[in-house]
Amino acid sequence: MDTIFALASARGRSGVAVVRLSGPQAFSALEQMAGRLPAPRRASLRTLLGAQGILDKALVLTFPEPDSFTGEDVVELHLHGSVAVVDAVLRDLGRRSGLRLAEAGEFTRRALENERLDLSQVEGLSDLIEAETEAQRKQAFRVFSGALGARAQSWRERLIRAAALLEATIDFADEDVPVDVIPEVTVLIESVQRELIEEASGLKAAERVREGFEIAIVGPPNVGKSTLLNTLAGREAAITSSIAGTTRDVIEVRMNLSGLPVTLVDTAGLREAQDEIEAMGVDRARRRADAADLRVILKASAEDAPAVQPRDEDVVVVSKSDLVPGDFSALTGAGINQLIERITSVLEGRSAGAGLIIRERQARAVVNAATSLGIARDRLMTSDGVDLTAEDLRYAIGSLDSLVGRVDVEHVLDEIFSSFCIGK
Numbered sequence: 001m002d003t004i005f006a007l008a009s010a011r012g013r014s015g016v017a018v019v020r021l022s023g024p025q026a027f028s029a030l031e032q033m034a035g036r037l038p039a040p041r042r043a044s045l046r047t048l049l050g051a052q053g054i055l056d057k058a059l060v061l062t063f064p065e066p067d068s069f070t071g072e073d074v075v076e077l078h079l080h081g082s083v084a085v086v087d088a089v090l091r092d093l094g095r096r097s098g099l100r101l102a103e104a105g106e107f108t109r110r111a112l113e114n115e116r117l118d119l120s121q122v123e124g125l126s127d128l129i130e131a132e133t134e135a136q137r138k139q140a141f142r143v144f145s146g147a148l149g150a151r152a153q154s155w156r157e158r159l160i161r162a163a164a165l166l167e168a169t170i171d172f173a174d175e176d177v178p179v180d181v182i183p184e185v186t187v188l189i190e191s192v193q194r195e196l197i198e199e200a201s202g203l204k205a206a207e208r209v210r211e212g213f214e215i216a217i218v219g220p221p222n223v224g225k226s227t228l229l230n231t232l233a234g235r236e237a238a239i240t241s242s243i244a245g246t247t248r249d250v251i252e253v254r255m256n257l258s259g260l261p262v263t264l265v266d267t268a269g270l271r272e273a274q275d276e277i278e279a280m281g282v283d284r285a286r287r288r289a290d291a292a293d294l295r296v297i298l299k300a301s302a303e304d305a306p307a308v309q310p311r312d313e314d315v316v317v318v319s320k321s322d323l324v325p326g327d328f329s330a331l332t333g334a335g336i337n338q339l340i341e342r343i344t345s346v347l348e349g350r351s352a353g354a355g356l357i358i359r360e361r362q363a364r365a366v367v368n369a370a371t372s373l374g375i376a377r378d379r380l381m382t383s384d385g386v387d388l389t390a391e392d393l394r395y396a397i398g399s400l401d402s403l404v405g406r407v408d409v410e411h412v413l414d415e416i417f418s419s420f421c422i423g424k
């Protein structure tokens, strides 16, 4: 087994940078650099000596296997956070035989292989590292903490009980089976199936939280769309002017709106275009508005018809309330907080549908299991062979096992880990 190393903290200038080593030679490498090893899991200050002389004065830690993040011997070097110090240390480590730079996600991959984490936790961890807003952090942490694995375990136990009840009737086929197991098996299958379908239905909401909600700001020219975008974004992302038709292309700003990840989309004012370029802008605006999760439809006055037909929970508001009776003024800031609250309450409602399923892969496993259970249940109703039913149950259990990586999931690992950063 190779010993791997990588910068675990972000690259660039920082107060402290952490370099992590994991594998059988981690401790001997540290001994060569820093002399005698500190007590396990105790930070101690050491001068790190490389082949070319002093590398840094650093805090070092050792985590003897199996009590470490990866389950292997782990060393941490807490260095001064400069590009040059980090490069010098990485270069020195790279010269040692048996040590090599880690691949993306390789520490976590070892944690998975050593059963420190299950596969669903790895997916949660990936999202946790990517999380930029509070909603993303909470969603990722739920899965990282093992809640999906625990749920899968409960489904698994109930299906194993159902299969065992059925198998008992197979084994005793010639004899009299004392109790009729069909009602209990049916209840087990149906309850698990219901929960699986319910859990899978949360995928769309979880994906929105993960990727961000798209909010299109639409309305006629000059109504203040770009000014509203800039106010919400807190910077001059879009050009504003008193000339109608200023915004021609689609302008996007990713931001954190009260803890929710959103992409604000400013679009061209919707009107009969004056020229070909504006016409293309208007066309794009309509398509983007249509595809968005939510439309904030601005009107110049209460009597105006909305520029697009509002749907779902779209927010329709009158702008420039400093000039006309309206809902908000992007210029003075009046009503902006109420507008943000209206938007976030709609999006929070939609995030609430998110549960423990955060990936397409997980949803597929759960839906496959539910489908097998549907077949199993139909067989029971038509007494279509108890042994076939048991087979369906085993198939459902196999699907659920792929959630946590209990069965062979080698083919999905490369895809999952390729999106990790080096050093995780």
Ligand SMILES: Nc1nc2c(c(=O)[nH]1)N(C=O)[C@@H](CNc1ccc(C(=O)N[C@@H](CCC(=O)O)C(=O)O)cc1)CN2
Residues within 6 Å of the ligand: 018, 063, 066, 067, 068, 069, 076
């Ligand atoms: N410096 C540092 N901070 C970090 C990490 C790290 O690797 N290094 N982490 C990395 O992602 C996270 C913490 N995760 C960790 C998970 C397990 C163990 C560990 O040593 N586990 C042992 C002992 C547990 C105990 O102390 O009781 C074990 O589970 O057996 C360490 C860090 C966040 N902060």
Ligand SMILES: Nc1nc2c(ncn2[C@@H]2O[C@H](COP(=O)(O)OP(=O)(O)OP(=O)(O)O)[C@@H](O)[C@H]2O)c(=O)[nH]1
Residues within 6 Å of the ligand: 219, 220, 221, 222, 223, 224, 225, 226, 227, 228, 239, 240, 241, 242, 243, 244, 245, 246, 247, 248, 267, 268, 269, 270, 319, 320, 321, 322, 323, 328, 329, 330, 331, 332
């Ligand atoms: N008084 C007042 N003026 C505003 C307000 N919001 C925007 N404006 C002004 O209205 C004009 C048009 O604003 P924009 O934000 O460019 O309007 P738009 O809807 O993006 O316009 P198009 O790009 O043409 O579609 C600018 O001169 C803004 O300064 C407001 O709340 N009050």
